[in-house]
Amino acid sequence: MNPKKRVTIYDIARKLNLTASSVSRALSNNKNVNENTRQLILKTAAEMKYKPNTLASNLRKGKSQTIGVVVPRINQNFFSNVIAGIEAVTYQRGYNLVICQSNELHDKEVQCINTLINQHVDCIVISVSAEGSDYTHLQNVIDHHIQLIQFDRVADNLETLKVINANEQASMEAVLHMVGQGYKRIALLEGPQNLHVFRERKAGYLNALKTSGLPVIDELIVANAKTKELGTEAVRKLLSLPNPPDAIFASRDDFSALGVLEVATAIGIKVPDELGICGYSNEDFTSITSPSITTIDQYSMEMGKTIANSYFDQMDNKMGNSSNVNKTISIKPKLIIRTSTQK
Amino acid sequence: MNPKKRVTIYDIARKLNLTASSVSRALSNNKNVNENTRQLILKTAAEMKYKPNTLASNLRKGKSQTIGVVVPRINQNFFSNVIAGIEAVTYQRGYNLVICQSNELHDKEVQCINTLINQHVDCIVISVSAEGSDYTHLQNVIDHHIQLIQFDRVADNLETLKVINANEQASMEAVLHMVGQGYKRIALLEGPQNLHVFRERKAGYLNALKTSGLPVIDELIVANAKTKELGTEAVRKLLSLPNPPDAIFASRDDFSALGVLEVATAIGIKVPDELGICGYSNEDFTSITSPSITTIDQYSMEMGKTIANSYFDQMDNKMGNSSNVNKTISIKPKLIIRTSTQK
DNA sequence: CTGAAAGCGCTTACAG
DNA sequence: CTGAAAGCGCTTACAG
Incomplete structure (x- = not known):
C-alpha cells in the first residue's frame, strides 16, 4: 500500500x-x-x-450525515444517557455524532455551535448552558437551515423542535405525594431559575401546595447554592429555623437531596420520620442510600431516542414544507417512591 | 439570506x-x-x-482535525469521564470529537472503525469491546496511517500508543491492604479474562497473596457473571461455602462490590467485621453506602487528558520519523480506603 | 448501461 | 502582495 x-x-x-x-x-x-x-x-x-472518502462525498452532496450534540457536560449521567439514546438510533441510520460540551459556559457554547455549522452537520441537538440568555447563536443555526432540536433545557422563544420532560407535572406529583404522607411544611431547594426546567419544577411545587390548600412560606424556598459547601450551609440554616420544614423537595437533583440527607443525619434529624426528602433524576445511588431516596426518573435514554426519531420523522415527511417545526414533545417522568418520604 | x-x-x-x-x-x-x-x-x-465550509477545507488539506473515539458504552461513568477529559484538551486545539459506542459488540466496533476511517479522522482512540479477539480492523486503522491510541482495555500485540491504568499494581495494593487488616481468606470476583485489564487485576491479586504467604484457594476465585442475577447467585454460593471467604475483592467494578454488599446484608453477614469488601473504579455511590466501600480511583478524567496530550505530543515532534509509536503510558490508580475493609 | 464533464468550496504551488 | 489554475475525491445531470 x-x-x-x-x-x-x-x-x-x-x-x-x-x-x-x-x-x-x-x-x-x-x-x-x-x-x-x-x-x-x-x-x-x-x-x-x-x-x-466521506469528506468528498459529503461536500459533493451538500450534507454530512452528521448530527452535532452540545451538552453542558458529557460526563453527567443524564446527558451521557441521552447521548447514548441518540446514538442508538442515529447509528442505525448511518449517521455520525459529533459531541461537544459547553461546560455551562455561554462562550464555549457559541464556539461549539459555530464549529458544528462549519462542519455542515445536518442537525444540531442542544441542551443550553445555565449561563446566559442570548440565543443569537441558535438563531444562527436556524438561519443556516440546519435543523435545531432543543431538549431538557430549552430556550422558549425559539421556534424549534423541543423534547422536554413534563417537569411541572412530575414535580407536582412528587409534592402531592409528600403531602399525602402527612408532610405539611415542605421546603423547596430550587435549581437556577434562569433555566426553564427549574422554573417548571418550582411551578409544580407551588401548584401542589395550592391544590392541597397549604400556604406558600417564603423562608422555605431556598435558592440554589453555587457550591457544595454553600448548599450544606443553606440546608443547615433551613433545618435550624425556629419553625423548620418537615420535608424538602430537592428539585435540582439527587445530589442536592443527598446533601440534605447527610446534613439531616449529621444533625440527628430522622429521615423520613422527622424529615421527608425527595430528589430529582434517579441517580444510581438513590436506591442504595439509607434510607433510599424518593426521586423522579427522567427516562434519559428514552429521551435521546425520541430526539433522534423526531429528527428522522421530520426528514422523512419534509416534502418541501416549512423546515423549522415548532413542536414540543413532552416526556412524562416517573415518580419513584422510596423510603425517604414514607412516614 | x-x-x-x-x-x-x-x-x-x-x-x-x-x-x-x-x-x-x-x-x-x-x-x-x-x-x-x-x-x-x-x-x-x-x-x-x-x-x-470545513468539509471542503478538510478535503483539500487531506485531514479533518477530527478525532474518533470508540468506547463500549458512552453512558458509563469511566468512559464518559475519559471522553470529557479528551474533549477538554482537543477543544483547545480546535479539534472535533466523533464519538461511537460499540456496545461491547465486535461487529459494531468494526463498523464504527470503518466509519471513522471513511471520515478521514486524524486519530482514533479506542477501548476495545469485551467481545472478540480479532483485531484486523485495528490493523486496518494503522494501515491507513491514522494514529491509533488504545486505552484501558488494549490489544497487547498491536504496536500503538497505549494509555492504561497500572491495574496490577493497584489491585495488589488493595489486596495487601486487606491482608493488613487481618483478612485471610480473600476471594476474587474476576472480570472477563479475555481482557487485559482484568487479567492484570487478577495477577495483582495472586501476587499479593503470594507476597503475603497466603495460599491461592481455587474455590475462592469466581468467574465473572453475565447478569446481575447470576452475579447475586454466585456471591450467595460463595458466602455459603463450608469455609467461606472473610473478604471479597470485586475486581470488575463497584457495581459487583455493591452486589456483594447487598447479598451480605441480606444474609446477615456483617461488613466489614465478618466480611471485607473492595470494589474498583470509585463510582460516586461508593462513598455513601453504609458501610462506605473501599475502592480504586482510576483517574478517568486525567486519563482522557493524557490520551489527547499524547496525541498532540506525537504530532508536534513527528519530524517524519516512525508514525506508529509503540509506547505505553501507565497511570497509577489510587486506593481509596473506606469503611468496608476496616476491621 | 456507460462515459465525459462539471462542480461541491476550499487551498496552494506557480507566476508575476 | 495578487491572480489564474489545478486539484482534493466524489456525484450527478446530460448524452449516447
Whole structure:
C-alpha cells in the first residue's frame, strides 16, 4: 500500500478500464450498472481495500450525515444517557455524532455551535448552558437551515423542535405525594431559575401546595447554592429555623437531596420520620442510600431516542414544507417512591 | 439570506472585486495579504455571515482535525469521564470529537472503525469491546496511517500508543491492604479474562497473596457473571461455602462490590467485621453506602487528558520519523480506603 | 448501461 | 502582495 495516498474511485476505474462514474454508481448501489460490472467493481474495491472518502462525498452532496450534540457536560449521567439514546438510533441510520460540551459556559457554547455549522452537520441537538440568555447563536443555526432540536433545557422563544420532560407535572406529583404522607411544611431547594426546567419544577411545587390548600412560606424556598459547601450551609440554616420544614423537595437533583440527607443525619434529624426528602433524576445511588431516596426518573435514554426519531420523522415527511417545526414533545417522568418520604 | 446556498469565499471575492485566493489567504491568516485588504475581507465576511465550509477545507488539506473515539458504552461513568477529559484538551486545539459506542459488540466496533476511517479522522482512540479477539480492523486503522491510541482495555500485540491504568499494581495494593487488616481468606470476583485489564487485576491479586504467604484457594476465585442475577447467585454460593471467604475483592467494578454488599446484608453477614469488601473504579455511590466501600480511583478524567496530550505530543515532534509509536503510558490508580475493609 | 464533464468550496504551488 | 489554475475525491445531470 502506498504510504501516502489512499485508493480512490479512480484507481479502481483505471484498474478495470472503466470510468469513475461507473465505479461510483456501483459503489452507491445505483441501479444503472450492469450486474456483472457491479460485482467486479465491488470485488476489486474490496481487494484494493478501498475506503470511500466521506469528506468528498459529503461536500459533493451538500450534507454530512452528521448530527452535532452540545451538552453542558458529557460526563453527567443524564446527558451521557441521552447521548447514548441518540446514538442508538442515529447509528442505525448511518449517521455520525459529533459531541461537544459547553461546560455551562455561554462562550464555549457559541464556539461549539459555530464549529458544528462549519462542519455542515445536518442537525444540531442542544441542551443550553445555565449561563446566559442570548440565543443569537441558535438563531444562527436556524438561519443556516440546519435543523435545531432543543431538549431538557430549552430556550422558549425559539421556534424549534423541543423534547422536554413534563417537569411541572412530575414535580407536582412528587409534592402531592409528600403531602399525602402527612408532610405539611415542605421546603423547596430550587435549581437556577434562569433555566426553564427549574422554573417548571418550582411551578409544580407551588401548584401542589395550592391544590392541597397549604400556604406558600417564603423562608422555605431556598435558592440554589453555587457550591457544595454553600448548599450544606443553606440546608443547615433551613433545618435550624425556629419553625423548620418537615420535608424538602430537592428539585435540582439527587445530589442536592443527598446533601440534605447527610446534613439531616449529621444533625440527628430522622429521615423520613422527622424529615421527608425527595430528589430529582434517579441517580444510581438513590436506591442504595439509607434510607433510599424518593426521586423522579427522567427516562434519559428514552429521551435521546425520541430526539433522534423526531429528527428522522421530520426528514422523512419534509416534502418541501416549512423546515423549522415548532413542536414540543413532552416526556412524562416517573415518580419513584422510596423510603425517604414514607412516614 | 438565500434560502438554499451559503455564502462562499467566491461570494466575498465577487463583492470586493478580488479573487478567491486572496479571500482564502486573508481568512486563514496567511501573511501574504495587504493589511488593509485583509481587514476589508474580514469585515465583509462577517457582514455576509460567512461560515467556512470545513468539509471542503478538510478535503483539500487531506485531514479533518477530527478525532474518533470508540468506547463500549458512552453512558458509563469511566468512559464518559475519559471522553470529557479528551474533549477538554482537543477543544483547545480546535479539534472535533466523533464519538461511537460499540456496545461491547465486535461487529459494531468494526463498523464504527470503518466509519471513522471513511471520515478521514486524524486519530482514533479506542477501548476495545469485551467481545472478540480479532483485531484486523485495528490493523486496518494503522494501515491507513491514522494514529491509533488504545486505552484501558488494549490489544497487547498491536504496536500503538497505549494509555492504561497500572491495574496490577493497584489491585495488589488493595489486596495487601486487606491482608493488613487481618483478612485471610480473600476471594476474587474476576472480570472477563479475555481482557487485559482484568487479567492484570487478577495477577495483582495472586501476587499479593503470594507476597503475603497466603495460599491461592481455587474455590475462592469466581468467574465473572453475565447478569446481575447470576452475579447475586454466585456471591450467595460463595458466602455459603463450608469455609467461606472473610473478604471479597470485586475486581470488575463497584457495581459487583455493591452486589456483594447487598447479598451480605441480606444474609446477615456483617461488613466489614465478618466480611471485607473492595470494589474498583470509585463510582460516586461508593462513598455513601453504609458501610462506605473501599475502592480504586482510576483517574478517568486525567486519563482522557493524557490520551489527547499524547496525541498532540506525537504530532508536534513527528519530524517524519516512525508514525506508529509503540509506547505505553501507565497511570497509577489510587486506593481509596473506606469503611468496608476496616476491621 | 456507460462515459465525459462539471462542480461541491476550499487551498496552494506557480507566476508575476 | 495578487491572480489564474489545478486539484482534493466524489456525484450527478446530460448524452449516447
